[in-house]
Amino acid sequence: MNFRVIEHPLVAHKLTLLRDQLTPTVLFRDLVEELVMLLAYESTKDIEVVPKKIQTPICETEGVSLGEPQPVVVPIIRAGLGMLSGMLKLLPSAEVGFLGMKRDEQTLDNVTYANRLPKSLEGRRCFILDPMLATGGTIAAAARYLTDKGAKNITSIALLSAPEGVEFLRKSISSKINLTVISASLDDRLNELGYIVPGLGDAGDRLYGSVD
Ligand code: URA
Numbered sequence: 001m002n003f004r005v006i007e008h009p010l011v012a013h014k015l016t017l018l019r020d021q022l023t024p025t026v027l028f029r030d031l032v033e034e035l036v037m038l039l040a041y042e043s044t045k046d047i048e049v050v051p052k053k054i055q056t057p058i059c060e061t062e063g064v065s066l067g068e069p070q071p072v073v074v075p076i077i078r079a080g081l082g083m084l085s086g087m088l089k090l091l092p093s094a095e096v097g098f099l100g101m102k103r104d105e106q107t108l109d110n111v112t113y114a115n116r117l118p119k120s121l122e123g124r125r126c127f128i129l130d131p132m133l134a135t136g137g138t139i140a141a142a143a144r145y146l147t148d149k150g151a152k153n154i155t156s157i158a159l160l161s162a163p164e165g166v167e168f169l170r171k172s173i174s175s176k177i178n179l180t181v182i183s184a185s186l187d188d189r190l191n192e193l194g195y196i197v198p199g200l201g202d203a204g205d206r207l208y209g210s211v212d
Pocket of ligand 1 (some may be wrong): 079132134194195197200202204
């Protein structure tokens, strides 16, 4: 498992606005979209391209286009949905799958309660969208699930990460799973309620309002 924090003044600036409890929902959503675009730019540095001949108004030249099969973007319901528009602005030809993960209260394992994925993930590049890497349980379960379905290379994009979650992924993700996590920040810790500190609160609530 590789973990990388993107250090960039624009990322830090937008993240500060995002964390601010006075930032209203409408601005919060825009900031998430903008941050995801910046993180997606870094996350796709090594994406496969194939040569492509084109004709400019001046001459023939060779450029590149994204290789087939197209990458798959998988937002984790609910908060990951807020990251989808930013990702698709950068990768409009990607296919989109959806995963809903929750904790089984008996076994404490993360289980998939909803999935809608492309028919085949065989050999495909996948991008998981989940804004908060807190305990790491969701990302670990999602990465295992996608790998079992054939995904060959998985990048998980996070806004904030807790050291506890990163450590959990380092210990629990087997070498058979090709996972990289790209995050806008590595925060201080998790609190006793499982929130990232200093964090930004509940990402789903800040994107969509609270649900009882
Ligand atoms: N999920 C959130 O939305 N916020 C946290 O701080 C941790 C997990």
